[in-house]
Amino acid sequence: MAASIMDVARRAEVSTATVSRALRGLPNVSAATRERVLRAAEELSYSVSPHASSLASGRTGTVGVVVPFVNRWFYSQVLAGIDSVLRAHDLDLLLYNLGDERVHERFFTRMPLRRRVDALIVLNLPLSTAESEALASMEVPIAVLGTRVPGCWHVSIDNAEGASTAVRHLINLGHRRIGMITAAPGDPRGFTTPIVRQHAYRTVLAQAGIAYDPDLEVPGHLSIDEGASAMAQLLSLPEPPTAVFAESDQMAFGALRTLGRMGLTAPDDVSVIGFDDHETAELLDLTTIAQPVAHQGELLARQILDALSGGDEEPTRVVVPTRLVVRGTTGAAREHPPRYHSTPRPGPEPDQHSTTAR
Amino acid sequence: MAASIMDVARRAEVSTATVSRALRGLPNVSAATRERVLRAAEELSYSVSPHASSLASGRTGTVGVVVPFVNRWFYSQVLAGIDSVLRAHDLDLLLYNLGDERVHERFFTRMPLRRRVDALIVLNLPLSTAESEALASMEVPIAVLGTRVPGCWHVSIDNAEGASTAVRHLINLGHRRIGMITAAPGDPRGFTTPIVRQHAYRTVLAQAGIAYDPDLEVPGHLSIDEGASAMAQLLSLPEPPTAVFAESDQMAFGALRTLGRMGLTAPDDVSVIGFDDHETAELLDLTTIAQPVAHQGELLARQILDALSGGDEEPTRVVVPTRLVVRGTTGAAREHPPRYHSTPRPGPEPDQHSTTAR
DNA sequence: GGAGGTAATGCAATCGCTTACATGAAAAGA
């Protein structure tokens, strides 16, 4: 049986109140007494019961982190950033992974984090009004990544800026026929980021005096496969683009795969630029818009620390800069772009090639 | 102010004991009363205080998950697997990311999860005897991934089997000069997996009557860059290998990058096989040994559920199968392997090419 | 119709802390 504060009190020959104060480093405890308490606790290898402590004090020492998909590169990086800061301040991290729709719903109807955390960090979730009200009703500080929610702390990148930079980069290379692989209408949940990026794409084209062609905007989910088929669709146009801006690196990877399977290469046949600077982007030599990922997590956690200590400061909003990283998949537009209507070369089809051992 | 059980009791005109029983679905509550309590709770939008509940009952409803690196693909996948199962059983997930050495140490000296969780899941950590004793002293069921710890539940793949399959695959393709990129002595923490894989590599070679050549074993950390330089080192040998088994897909990616930059390709010049079936492996058409990643997480969580409900069953150990996935980077050995002593073609150097926008 | 059983509910102790308030002693000020 683990020792309780009473045991420590008896051993140090003081009251439990004094033990509590001594252990938490509060003032008004004499050096001698504190020393005695610390030794007693040490000898009994005592540690406070977090639940009793929370119950009595009302603080939980825990921050809830709500993530749409832990297993995606982006979110796991942000999570690591959050963790490092919380950890350094002895706050626990209660993870809530909303994967599918049902878990998402359940989360908002049951509010399982209510009374369980001192603060909340929400990553990139599209929140309905009802949902953000539900969160607000928890009456704890909330920091949100991506979407902007009234009354919440907020960290994000400037998506319009980043997307504009990407498209401008292509225009500067002489491209005029520029496609976009977008997640805009593709996602049922209604993340706002894709819409902002899409809007930036259109705006920059317009500013450059390039006519808008809806055929050049192809929607898909944020995955490699969807990026691949979007690229296939673009290449099948009567007049295919000479450059493509993919909403995310993942989609860009898919686009590159399609090019490769059709015997084409970037940037000789088509320039490709992505968004994120995923760890694989460097490997594939993909030009992209980099955003500081783990850093955003750290910032969110710092905001929470401020909110928790500072008292009633106003929530802040911080926008972190993106950066164009020029690698090998973008290049100058050719004078006379080649026609692409070759028959696709079959790529590897894992299912057929796979062998099962043991 | 959130409603307490007293409020509900008053509203439903019963005692708090009855409320407690009704809400938790215990027997010995009449249908009418239960109905009344449920409605009262609903109307007050009451939810139990997890801390009070834990304090009174001794159960926390929380499982601690200790991860070496949340931000690595492998662990984030496992984590997602764990989460999905725990979530389905209304257990909370307290995440503990040991990143660097200092956090690791602190974890074992302070035991911050003691009294805080009903069970523990530990991913792939090398544990000293003192450390595993410290864990055991928490007196909760523990499930461990990878390393085998006495008294703990356990999930792992058969690393010897997987590595053997990889090396045999290369031998079957006619290769005789086979290199290995290993993490064995590279990691200071002493993960055991690399050692097992290395041993399998040596054993299979010996069984095939191939002489052991220490030059063909190149150590490095589990990263793309280290894989890349390991491959460079292999290629600089007087007699370079015709095939390489990389301990992990990440390292294999690095190896492929080196090949590419030197103007070589897999499998024409060198066959490459990895381990893991990382999401990028398919993209790069990498032959590899696949292991079910998220599934291992689910299994761990299931073991914990068993431990928590079943009472005092003996901990089980489950070994999940690996699978050889043949893709495009391995092929038949050439009769007369080419000499590689060409000057490396400079690859992209992001730092020089990078531009900073805004 | 009384003994014995069972189902529904209440009472109150308990879990292990925190903290407002009370107390007493020592230091400071008059």
Next chain:
DNA sequence: TCTTTTCATGTAAGCGATTGCATTACCTCC
């Protein structure tokens, strides 16, 4: 020297549930 502060410590009332035990009412069965 006597009052006033200040500092260290103790007392005890919560915090919000859970749960063993007691109680009551209602059946059932001989």
